[in-house]
Amino acid sequence: MRRNATALAAPPAPSNGATLVNVARAAGVSLATASRVFSNPELVRQDTAERVLQAAGELGFRPNLLGAKLRAQRSRIVGVMLPTLENAVFAECWHGIEEAALAQGYSLMLVTSRYDPARERERIEYLLRHRVDGLVLTVADAARSAVLEQLDAEGVPYVLAYNQAARRGKRYSVSVDNRVSARAGVETLIAAGHRRIAVVSGAFVASDRARQRHMGYQDAMRAHGLQPLPPLSLPAHTPTHTPAEVERIRQFVTAPSAPTALFCTNDMLAIGVIAILKRLGVSVPGDVSVLGYDGIELGQLLEPPLSTVAQPNNEIGARALGCLLARLEPASAGAAPDPRLPRATLLPHALREGATVGPPA
Amino acid sequence: MRRNATALAAPPAPSNGATLVNVARAAGVSLATASRVFSNPELVRQDTAERVLQAAGELGFRPNLLGAKLRAQRSRIVGVMLPTLENAVFAECWHGIEEAALAQGYSLMLVTSRYDPARERERIEYLLRHRVDGLVLTVADAARSAVLEQLDAEGVPYVLAYNQAARRGKRYSVSVDNRVSARAGVETLIAAGHRRIAVVSGAFVASDRARQRHMGYQDAMRAHGLQPLPPLSLPAHTPTHTPAEVERIRQFVTAPSAPTALFCTNDMLAIGVIAILKRLGVSVPGDVSVLGYDGIELGQLLEPPLSTVAQPNNEIGARALGCLLARLEPASAGAAPDPRLPRATLLPHALREGATVGPPA
């Protein structure tokens, strides 16, 4: 594909596409100047810029970001790895990330891991091959995540979303205070008069958040002189209810001195549990109260609307991205990364009233 | 940042990163050969390949896809534009797209439009600047979509997901047959004994699918000698129920000779309507039956499980991507694009039984 083998001293060769070179040529400026018009407009004189812009318009110039990113040695791409979008928590979070990133001139690449370590590895590799400048991600358990260790080892900047970084750790995160907010949630249950409150969780071992929220539950119980009950752990992420699942819940809520309130560690779980209870003829909140955690919008759409500990999902995404960019661009290409930048950003939760919590039966 | 300004005839300059050049050097082969090991392994001898692979391993080589994509003049990036991920339909679709794309060695860039034309334009421009080879997208109304017209004009390959391309049009799409499937759905209502059936829809004017499904409804009614009723059009995409909305539904279902069954043009709408009915003390399906459309997994999680016309959302995504790739790689870099390739792929729907449909009151 050699073009213009005949041109000697003449200007290189008219390439076909609407590239910067052609824009520059049409505007009668150098490639460098044309480039500056788009990346550093303040470095070029007003009228020169206008000529370039006009030429660009006429040629239908569309900057090729691949070229820019390759050359610039910073791709301005942020990789995003979320467990799944089928849980609205993460869908809402993505929207926050997307708005924030595009507003700052950053590009995004999204992958979903389904909490599968093998997939996580592979997807991260995919992102790294695209030379993302950094990552925003949620893992099942930050404390034992192979993928985070790899990232640490390679020195790839990342910010966790939802996973709450250790207070004195080196990792960055944006989340609510899972433990404190869970405690606050359970305390609304206690305030409603409940004494026998149990936690319902997805795969406990797998999720650091489930564990932290469970601890918050224990805090609340102990602070009020109540006995923490053994939790019900459900196989997470089931698309539909298995008979075995239904049966376990039946036993759980009909046993002698069964709990009068259930604290589910996430909203999807709560919604599923409420459906099962209804199927079993157990009234919510008449017979059993149910409190969720997450604050997905869907919860408010249901009847009764889900009572829940709401996280600002959109904002978690937006702030996680903002935090990452702050690390990537220390004071707009200024000094070293501010060491006092707080590692774990804690956003306020909210207690959403709903109507799935009532007084004990 | 000039390195090695002293090197004269000597080999260029040892660059720092683990690049292909360095791998090649370490393996004692040329850049071209090293490249082939990764892109066209069949062109290189077994043992040579192994040496290269080993060198790559030792250097911790990670291919820079930015370089590859820039040079190759085909980015192998597919742009994806979906209205929102907060509707599980599209979240499920994304997962199908993601699996399919990564399995084929393609990269993805996702944007969400919220059905907002301004955002659509802007997001498409963003994707085009990244030099996506093609697009998979869902628009509100394919028949009057500025963005599709632009794409057509620019000759950008794309495949619609969910939007059903006209039978004899030039556009490609992957969807169910909205009209036929809607008719089938409404016929289950009729089979259950309903005579007064009404459509509930989001923004009617905005969505081509809502219109097509409404036509399917009319087909069913007429075929059975029934009188189509005026539809109830609800402000779409409301996160929560406004009092006005509740009131409109109350009047709708309590009017004299009110419908005994409602066909909602999508599942989220159905879920919201069911909640409102419950709040109004109207039993589903005791007093009014409700049929949804979409088949999101969430529907089965509720109690009663949502009766719905199910689309294969995952597969719609996967197939749309497959269709696009088939256009991008005519018979694996063979002949011209097969003109007989069907434009509108119609996938089978399924009637999901659920329990929100019963006999008329």
Place this chain on the structure above:
DNA sequence: ATGAAAGCGCTAACAA
């Protein structure tokens, strides 16, 4: 404020 020149890391003719 602008230009000249040197690549970013990779692929793909073409030649050997």
Place this chain on the structure above:
DNA sequence: TTGTTAGCGCTTTCAT
């Protein structure tokens, strides 16, 4: 089968 070579489109010193 392998190597040589010429860039993809852009940004960025450095010099003017």
